Amino acid sequence: MxxxxxxxxxxxxxxxxxxxxxxxxxxxxxxxxxxxxxxxxNTDEVHTLRRKSYSAQSDYLFFDYMAAVAEFGDTSAQASTAKTAWLAQREAVKTQFPK
Structure with missing residues (x-):
């Protein structure tokens, strides 16, 4: 808190x-x-809250990104779109719980 x-x-x-x-x-x-x-x-609280939020809000987007890389290649439009979505959600979590 x-x-x-x-x-x-x-x-x-x-x-x-x-x-x-x-x-x-x-x-x-x-x-x-x-x-x-x-x-x-508190810094420790930020890390804990971020980890929980990453798990709930962005980890699945990372898996989507990795699947797109595996299927279409890391320079594909699909991988780029998935990476952008994943990184945007991670940034949203960081904004929600600033250090």
Whole structure:
């Protein structure tokens, strides 16, 4: 879990934050401006949350990519499309759980 810290006052004002979306929701409920808070995760928690999210949201896309490489070759349009989808989803997970 993470904490929310108000930037302008340097005050921690909430805990138990699951991800950025949850943090934004809690900050809004607390009346903190959208540009006046940050979500602070413990590094170990970030790694754990990312691993879980990669497993659920992007690992299958990696397997699709590897299958396209095996079937069509690594320079094929199919492999390129699958790789792009996989990397985009990995980046989405990283955005959801920043370091």
């Amino acid at each position: 993470a904490i929310l810290k108000q930037i302008s006052t340097q005050t921690n004002f909430a805990g138990g934050i699951k991800d950025l979306a949850h943090g934004a929701h809690i900050a809004e409920e607390a009346g903190v401006a959208a540009d006046d808070f940050e979500v602070i995760f």
